[in-house]
Amino acid sequence: MKYYDKLIFELSKEGRKGYTLPANGWETSLDELPEGLGRKAAPALPQVSEPDVVRHYTNLSQMNFGVDSGFYPLGSCTMKYNPRISEEIASMQDFAGLHPLQPASSVQGVLRLYKELSEALSAITGMAEFTLNPFAGAHGELTGLMIMRSYHIARGDYGRTRIIVPDSAHGTNPASAAVCGLEVVQVKSRADGLVDVEDLRPLLDETVAGIMMTNPNTLGLFEKDIKEIASLVHGCGGLLYYDGANMNPLLGVVRPGDMGFDVMHLNLHKTFSTPHGGGGPGAGPVGVAAHLVPYLPVPRIVADEDGQLGLDDDSADACGRISGFMGNFGVLLRAYAYILMLGRQNVRMAGPLAVLGANYIKESLRDCYRLPISSVCKHEFVFDGLADQESGVTTLDVAKRLLDYGFHAPTIYFPLLFHQSIMIEPTETESKETLDSFIEVMRKIAAESASEPELVKSAPHSSPVGRLDEVRAARQPVLTYRDYIDCSVK
Amino acid sequence: MAFAYFPHTDEDIRSMLGRIGVKDLGELYSDVPEDVVYREEYGLKDAMSELEVRRYFSRLAAENRKMLSLCGLGAYDHYSPSVVASVVSRGEFLTAYTPYQPEVSQGTLRYIFEFQSMISELTGMDCANASMYDGPTSAAEAMLMTLASTKKKKRILLSEGLLPQVIEVVRTYAGYHGVETGMISCDGGQTSLDCMKESLAAGDVAGVLVPGINRYGIIEELDDFAEAVHACKGLFVMYSDPSSLAVLRTPGDWGADIVCGDAQSLGIPLCFGGPYVGFLACRKEFVRKMPGRIVGATEDVDGKRAFVLTLQAREQHIRREKATSNICSNQSLMALYVTVYMSLMGPSGLREVNELSYGGAHYLHDTLISTGLFSDAFSKPFLKEFTLRTSVPVEKLQKALEEIGVFGAVQVGESLVNFCVTEKVCREELDKVTEHIRRTFAVSPQNF
Amino acid sequence: MAKTIEGLRYSESHEWVKVEGNIAVIGITDFAQKAMGAISYVDMPDVDDELSCGEEFGAVESVKAASDLYSPVSGVVVEVNEELCDAPELLNSDAFGNWIIKVEISDPSEVEELMDAAAYIELCNKA
Incomplete structure (x- = not known):
């Protein structure tokens, strides 16, 4: 993924337009509206051409991870393939x-x-x-x-x-x-x-x-x-x-x-x-x-x-x-x-294959990650952080490091029953090969956490942006482009 | 038996079961009591191929009749440029989850930030959230927000000029929440200021909800409303059509504290009522009580501009039963839909859309009255939607329109019918409608 | 190790109270501030609001958590610390040096029910 920094407002130029509409052949005009009902000044929406719009949103889409992009083991979210x-x-x-x-x-x-x-x-x-x-x-x-x-x-x-x-x-x-x-x-x-x-x-x-x-x-x-x-x-x-x-x-x-x-x-x-x-x-x-x-x-x-x-x-x-x-x-x-498409035949396989994938990952990683409850799981299961807690590498770090390897992170810090919850749910639309490469990466991250903990703690390194300052976002909320301009001026 | 979406071969399954140490898939359910396992045949159709599915839906589609829509009442047939659907269908947007990992979700986070910015511009508010399910539920959430923002008050007031579905949904939510709902009557097609003042005087009012354009299509004149509500320490909430706000006085200018509504009018297809996209905007002092997701700007570790879900301490996953709302998702993809639409249209495009709709609606209004079968119900200013009193039986009028493939004249009161015209309707189509009505009913309306 | 101050009174929900005449100055403890992490917002009541002992009067929020504030005494709010609106982080830098609200005490006996520093330290150690 590459970094692209524009907001649509920043492509705007007075007088540009991105639409075509039929000529107005009516004899009336909004100017007839009684005084006081009309808008005082036009809204500051962007003025951009159609190619600008297409390119802008294509660029934005390229900073996004979806099921179409790769494996999305987000627990409790059931991220299956979406048929076209x-x-x-x-x-x-x-x-x-x-x-x-x-x-x-x-x-x-x-x-x-x-x-x-x-x-x-x-x-x-x-x-x-x-x-x-x-x-x-x-x-x-x-x-x-x-x-x-x-x-x-x-x-x-x-x-x-x-x-x-x-x-x-x-x-x-x-x-x-x-x-x-x-x-x-x-x-x-x-x-x-x-x-x-x-x-x-x-x-x-x-x-x-x-x-x-x-x-x-x-x-x-x-x-x-x-x-x-x-x-x-x-x-x-x-x-x-x-x-x-x-x-x-x-x-x-x-x-x-x-x-x-x-x-x-x-x-x-x-x-x-x-x-x-x-x-x-x-x-x-x-x-x-x-x-x-x-x-x-x-x-x-x-x-x-x-x-x-x-x-x-x-x-x-x-x-x-x-x-x-x-x-x-x-x-x-x-x-x-x-x-x-599922019909009465394929529906029988959906649940079991999802459960198969979850147990397969669980059994393949339980030596590297702490497994608080080891009985057979259904579609998802929860690790409580790394097995080796010496390095100080947290669940958040593991999640961020996964992004570097092209996987989405699992659900983290939920459920609240454990302090380092990592909740993994594969779904039935993921192949054994995908699960194997995820397992390999999770093992690699466990190894990195012991050998090079700083690498994991500072991840991700290859995403469009690095870790965000969420405290600043919450303390001084900048929620609109207008806010953004105002606080830049300050 | 392989299936296109399940990649497992028999060999895969065997080897995975081996790693787990169980003999078959059934053993993975060994913890499930036998008496709850379903052994019978599922009452579903046989699995279909894509070709069969396509055929199946073509048949379903053929049982419907697509009509020229001359109806508003909460769903507006505006034109959406080709670019919109094309952008929205990109897999990276379509198949993403909620942007909980901001490092790989900047696409979603940025368009939500743009959406919030544009909704704030249109409504004249300081901020907006990442969207709600639809207009009526956004109204219900807005009213719960007034209760959370004004401590210990237990009543809300609704204008009778609101769309019926808005009133019903708000009343449903309020009823279960233990909140009393009072109604403000309409006078001459307008929400009555006097009636509102009377209800306010009874005390205990957290918020008042009034439409910008009401169920009769009338543009409400709201001088002194906000002042009266604020004098009683309540919040003034408006239900607005964002497309119209490109040309109408903003709720911010009317003194509103919170604005809610449906942004379907910004080019979203009618699609039998959904998915649409509700919105919620407010003044800054109320943002901490606003439900739903909110995106804010910040920086990453290297000082790059970046966007993230923020103010999450309001939300259900942290607050659980103490959250303002139980909402967990937004209508993200539909928010993208209207964001791309607004980007293309810009201020001048939205103005033109309103000019064309206004022109068409007034043309239809005048020509229908010229048939002698209709009269003006209220003689108040309107934009694209209006109400006429008719001398012909409403059901017969609707049937006559159906004959020429037109959907309109929905009844909104005794002998009162609604019409709505957007830029998608041209003069020839409107002339055909009037002509057909004239021809059908011209002899003498009493005969019908 | 979280700090405590001798002479203040403490509640089980981690508020501290300093009595000045008939006024209770109320804040959150160092233990509470540490548990919250970077505080991003403090929700406070209005002046003249009436509070009863144990009643919720606001909340402190961090990025991933929120904790309600409970009044350790009954009375009327006479002042709120406006400084915290723009600088909630003051609670992180000095929890005891930055009060949240001042309440005119209606029942002084309630103060007696609160813990002293030693009892509060014991409570924190158990947590």
Whole structure:
């Protein structure tokens, strides 16, 4: 990667333009707007030519690492290969040109896609029905919690305002619960990394709305006691929420519905290979067991007796509306294309191959990196820093050094259960050769840490920029180009 | 059985299992209780080839009808230059994750910084975040932000002039969050200042949300609004269409503290409602309560200019249940989409887009009224979207438009219909619409 | 080793209190500042805000962490240290020399409940 330093504003020159539009043949003009409604001065947007724009953003793209560039072992993020056929389907003009409020009769194909995709997700997860409206995983969590609250409230059970969340949970779990007006109660993990059932038991009473769980959990371990947990939580009148962020290893093997979960979300950008896009757009469909179907958000797909599909905007028990329209339709198209390619045959292999890769890396590196929990893992596992801690080389240093060797770093310092967490998740789309070269590099970094620790501590050396001064960024926030000019002048 | 996305040969699998020390893939699931393993056939279709997938979606597409859109109401059919989609489809942007490793993510970080800068320019705010899911959720987050910024207050006020989906989403979030929502009525198609003052007087108001352009297409005149809200120690929040802000008075000028909305109007395809891109901008003093990702400029160890995610102590991965919001992602790629769009259009392009839309909308407005079947509902200034009162039954009007492949006249009240015109619609198309309506209903509207 | 100062009172959430007449001067301890790392922002209450003992009154933030501040006494905020707005790093350079808020004490007995330096050192050693 090369370093390219421009911002688009710095290419701007008064009078340049990068667009063509039809001549204005109308007799009216914006100058007719009443005094006081118009903008006082034109916005300081860049004035650049079309070739400038193409070159600028091409240069920027070359300072970026993507799954297309190389191996991305980012734990809990499931960075799979993103098939190109999905991109092509999503850009089909027949879909891209549809207004979301068009009459149902004119979008039967779209509505059928919603129906078929939700049915496919139900088949994969064992849930009764899905809403495809949530925009992302965290948005799905919030929606799922709203459904749980609606269920309790509809039964006149008003006192259920606490939610149990394991200490190993993704940060979004407690945050979603707080936005949803629930009080978070933490349940501890045992030394073997699993939820401590004995710690859970006394927390369960008539104030509990439910529990949020990830299975396998963020340590990549399968919660073996899940059936017992389910019966305990159900026994006190609570519900079980499944955080689908870690669904990938179970794809084709285990269905959350069969483990006793009542509500769940899926991250289509993880499990179903839609591109992460630098942080979005994703999609976080929420599935529910039969007794929670009435509480799904609106709008919903409904069919009349002739099989004509329509949208239902108002349903008495619904938890509410959580999106402007019907979610990230373009992402749903991509995910469905992927599911059709997988089909019932290939789906069986997805989870097992992901788990194979994770265990392969784990077993190949456990002599160089500290492995706090050594049992068989699922799609990911966690090292707690280097085995040899003498050199003072930290997890951050190892992560940065990986960038020099053309790999993206794993997730670091999460989960919080260990001080030097390195969380590695390969996925099923990586070949043995890729994993072998990653293993080789990780061993090499361990060796460098002993022989030349300074080299590792000052990494990366070959990226467009070196380590950043994050303290300065937080103490004196420079958040816009205008800020940047102002502080340069000072 | 090999599959195009799974590179493992049988030999690979054997040798990897050997290193792990298990005999087959099943043994990797030895910790999973037998009774939760799914042994049945999955209820999915047979795996398809690319060719079959393509055919499948062509059939689905054929069941839809693409129509000329003369409808706004939160989704606007503006033209997007070819460069935009081409840039956005680059694999380095498309297949990247959140820029947590800034050394190899300067591409994403820089365009987000540019996006924040441009949104701040348009709204007249000091800063903006890296984007939100969509307009309505950005409004909900903005209102939670007013609650976090004004301690211990428990009410928010919403204008009835907001799009219905914005009101519904904010109410959903507020309801679960334990916040009371009050409504401000509209008077003559405009948010009522008097009604707002009355509601404010009841006290305990953290924030007030008012649209820049309301559900009737009317450009709101907001003199004295901000002052009244500030007098009660609340925050004044505006829901704005960023495309229009190239030519309309900025929320900053109206005295807003926070601005939210959907940037779909900046060239993002209609795509049945998503993915779009919400935005959130504010005055500097509120930035520490702003949800979502924010990118800031700094330097690397060698003093090179570089960009990084900053002010992360606000966010869920650090704050957990104490974070302002649970949002974890943004709509990054869509933020890139509108950033490239704004770069190409610049101030003059956005002005021209608004001129063309304004011209077309006023032309359609005037010619429809000239048929005698419509009258002005409010006689207030509008940009590209307007509301007419019609004497023909709305459903019949919509059907007539459908006959010629036009989607419009969405009902927004008793005998009130919405129209919207962008630069993509030309005079011939509008003449055809008016002519068809005239011909269909000319005899006597009462007969229908 | 984190520094402590004799004569100050300490809370379990790592705030220190110096009593000057009926005013409690409140800051964070050297132990807390070390645990946070480079402090980038201090969130403070408004003057005239009423605080009860144990109530959250703000937060200190570093790049990768945030820690809430809890009032060790009940009372009304009479002054906040504006200097920290522009220079939060002062807490890193001298945690005891830079107070965060001053509170007019409404219940002096609460001060008695707080730890002295010796007890606080013991608490830190356990952590």
